[in-house]
Amino acid sequence: MTNIKKRLNSERRFKFYGQLGVFLSLLFVTLLMLKIFTTGSGAFFRTTIEADVFFDPAIMKVDKNSSDKEIERASFEALADSVVNNNFKNLSEDEFIKVREMFTRRFDYQLRDYFLNNKNDFNKTVKMNITASSDLDQIVKGNYPRNVPESQRKINDYQLAILDDLTQQDRIGSTFNFWFFTNGDSRDPETAGIWGAIMGSFYALMVCLAFAFPIGLFASVYLEEYTKPGKITDLIEVNINNLAAVPSIVFGLLGLGMLIGVFNMPFQVPLVGGLTLGFMTLPTIIIACRSSLRAVPPSIRHGALALGATKTQTTFHHVVPLALPGTLTGTIIGMAQALGETAPLLMVGMVAFVMEIPGGPLDPATGLPSQIYLWSESAERGFIEKTSAGIMLLLLFLIVMNLTAVLIRRKVEVKW
Amino acid sequence: MVDNNIDFALKTNNVYVHYGNKMAINNVSLDFPKNEVTSLIGPSGCGKSTFLRCLNRMNDVIDNCKVEGSFIMNDTIDIYSNDLPIESLREKIGMVFQKPNPFPKSIYENVAYGPKIHGITSSKSELDDVVKESLNRAGLYEEVKDRLDDVATGLSGGQQQRLCIARAISIKPEIILMDEPCSALDPIATAKIEQLINELKQNYTIIIVTHSMAQASRVSYKTAFFHLGNLVEYGDTSKIFTKPDNQKTNDYITGRFG
Numbered sequence: 154m155t156n157i158k159k160r161l162n163s164e165r166r167f168k169f170y171g172q173l174g175v176f177l178s179l180l181f182v183t184l185l186m187l188k189i190f191t192t193g194s195g196a197f198f199r200t201t202i203e204a205d206v207f208f209d210p211a212i213m214k215v216d217k218n219s220s221d222k223e224i225e226r227a228s229f230e231a232l233a234d235s236v237v238n239n240n241f242k243n244l245s246e247d248e249f250i251k252v253r254e255m256f257t258r259r260f261d262y263q264l265r266d267y268f269l270n271n272k273n274d275f276n277k278t279v280k281m282n283i284t285a286s287s288d289l290d291q292i293v294k295g296n297y298p299r300n301v302p303e304s305q306r307k308i309n310d311y312q313l314a315i316l317d318d319l320t321q322q323d324r325i326g327s328t329f330n331f332w333f334f335t336n337g338d339s340r341d342p343e344t345a346g347i348w349g350a351i352m353g354s355f356y357a358l359m360v361c362l363a364f365a366f367p368i369g370l371f372a373s374v375y376l377e378e379y380t381k382p383g384k385i386t387d388l389i390e391v392n393i394n395n396l397a398a399v400p401s402i403v404f405g406l407l408g409l410g411m412l413i414g415v416f417n418m419p420f421q422v423p424l425v426g427g428l429t430l431g432f433m434t435l436p437t438i439i440i441a442c443r444s445s446l447r448a449v450p451p452s453i454r455h456g457a458l459a460l461g462a463t464k465t466q467t468t469f470h471h472v473v474p475l476a477l478p479g480t481l482t483g484t485i486i487g488m489a490q491a492l493g494e495t496a497p498l499l500m501v502g503m504v505a506f507v508m509e510i511p512g513g514p515l516d517p518a519t520g521l522p523s524q525i526y527l528w529s530e531s532a533e534r535g536f537i538e539k540t541s542a543g544i545m546l547l548l549l550f551l552i553v554m555n556l557t558a559v560l561i562r563r564k565v566e567v568k569w
Numbered sequence: 570m571v572d573n574n575i576d577f578a579l580k581t582n583n584v585y586v587h588y589g590n591k592m593a594i595n596n597v598s599l600d601f602p603k604n605e606v607t608s609l610i611g612p613s614g615c616g617k618s619t620f621l622r623c624l625n626r627m628n629d630v631i632d633n634c635k636v637e638g639s640f641i642m643n644d645t646i647d648i649y650s651n652d653l654p655i656e657s658l659r660e661k662i663g664m665v666f667q668k669p670n671p672f673p674k675s676i677y678e679n680v681a682y683g684p685k686i687h688g689i690t691s692s693k694s695e696l697d698d699v700v701k702e703s704l705n706r707a708g709l710y711e712e713v714k715d716r717l718d719d720v721a722t723g724l725s726g727g728q729q730q731r732l733c734i735a736r737a738i739s740i741k742p743e744i745i746l747m748d749e750p751c752s753a754l755d756p757i758a759t760a761k762i763e764q765l766i767n768e769l770k771q772n773y774t775i776i777i778v779t780h781s782m783a784q785a786s787r788v789s790y791k792t793a794f795f796h797l798g799n800l801v802e803y804g805d806t807s808k809i810f811t812k813p814d815n816q817k818t819n820d821y822i823t824g825r826f827g
Binding site for chain 2: 454460
């Protein structure tokens with residue numbers, strides 16, 4: 154009687170420990186997500202200041218019949234200055250600088266982009282929502298405290314007074330920050346975007362896939378279907394398993410030392426980053442491919458061989474197609490792992506400040522994780538929310554990739 | 570044992586098979602009459618399946634398996650000759666396995682695969698004919714003619730096994746090896762396969778390994794009894810099952826061991 158009680162109690166205890174473990178891990182994930190979302194959601198909106206913009210022919214020195222090329226070269230910088238002067242009358246030189254600082258430094262670009270699409274507004278006055286500087290943006294979002302001495306603030310008292318004035322006139326607005334999705338990196342948080350990093354990661358992953366998938370597939374087919382078990386095969390197997398556990402920074406050093414050092418490949422480019430990620434993903438892909446090849450029943454091979462198929466025909470007509478779903482799943486999971494790796498990118502220089510969107514694997518670029526790393530290191534307050542927003546995007550991509558892997562596995566699962 | 574009036578499809582002499590150090594077949598010599606069914610019977614582990622797999626060199630895929638002896642087909646072709654590619658040999662000697670193993674492709678693809686890789690047919694319509702004829706001979710065509718594009722693994726076990734037979738005869742072999750083809754099937758499916766074997770023997774030499782002595786007695790003309798890697802007795806089925814020469818054979822067929 155006491156025995157059964159004891160046994161049941163220990164049963165209950167272990168169940169409780171398990172539940173506690175699950176609960177705690179869910180709690181941590183939720184807290185992490187909550188933190189990222191509350192910090193990062195601000196990055197998707199930017200503060201704007203409403204201003205009257207007069208597209209002044211005297212300043213722009215172009216007209217609406219000018220070609221786009223000429224318009225692009227027009228002096229929008231001077232136009233921006235005139236907008237500040239027109240909207241805030243009688244500014245001294247010092248006051249002008251302070252007011253101008255409340256707007257983004259890319260004021261002129263915003264005017265130019267607007268004018269290129271609305272040439273009929275030439276010689277007219279229109280109301281525009283001009284993007285505010287990041288410091289003002291952070292004050293409006295409440296991320297900077299207001300009630301501290303002026304010397305500890307990025308926004309001085311004069312600017313605060315103007316801000317309050319503008320708020321009262323309902324000229325402070327908020328708009329969806331599509332720049333975050335379309336721009337490359339920038340010194341100014343309000344114009345910094347993640348698209349450059351996304352493209353950098355995309356090219357790197359494409360290189361990684363093109364390099365690691367065929368090599369991994371053929372290596373695993375050879376090891377699984379052609380080699381006879383023996384000392385050499387065992388040695389290779391052990392080494393592959395070891396490689397899969399090697400820290401990624403070691404592969405980064407390999408990329409730096411071999412690709413850049415020995416083969417003189419360029420620094421900072423997705424080609425080198427992708428190959429380095431490929432070194433890292435290769436063992437993962439080989440292991441996944443081998444296990445899915447092993448899962449194909451020998452009876453299929455025997456059936457084909459008994460019909461007089463050669464080994465290669467048997468392998469590529471029957472075994473590999475059947476193993477492909479598992480192979481793809483493993484590859485996608487390997488790619489997802491590669492997408493999140495930062496250390497190899499750091500080693501091959503894909504962590505530099507790159508404003509241009511890379512147009513191919515040979516253009517200088519950063520990757521998604523290294524961009525997040527860069528932003529997290531930035532002193533500007535505005536980059537904190539960018540960092541979290543970048544993490545959100547990275548997580549989104551990872552979830553999408555892993556989900557695809559699961560769906561492929563479900564969809565093409567073969568029933569014997 | 571040797572009857573001069575009979576044509577032999579395959580003659581084997583002094584066959585030894587080793588798995589590493591373990592002897593699996595010990596000096597077996599067997600001749601298989603043309604267009605007849607020969608059964609190989611014996612208790613589990615007696616080497617009958619090993620011997621069968623020697624005949625189309627399926628043992629070659631097993632790493633430590635060593636086969637010795639002479640295997641002569643139609644009095645001329647040495648099965649283990651280096652001049653004969655293993656693929657051509659298996660074109661002549663087909664095989665049906667214990668567990669139905671259709672490829673997880675369409676029914677059509679299953680039967681068409683052999684002719685395709687051997688280049689037997691030159692046009693699509695010719696291939697269609699071969700597929701139809703093979704399925705017909707395997708007694709499966711009427712059941713599947715409307716769903717040739719369905720995946721073969723959706724068929725019942727007995728249908729799958731007949732599909733495997735259709736697949737084996739699609740490349741027009743001379744000899745068909747069957748390794749316990751009915752052990753995974755129910756009695757009705759088994760009856761169908763046995764009937765099929767009876768029809769097939771007009772065109773093919775069939776060598777069948779079976780656990781069921783009733784099956785051996787029903788389908789085969791000759792029966793060979795294996796025990797512990799030795800060929801104990803070989804002769805006409807009617808004789809083996811009624812008055813065997815060897816005491817062990819007698820014990821086995823009367824169910825005293827095995």
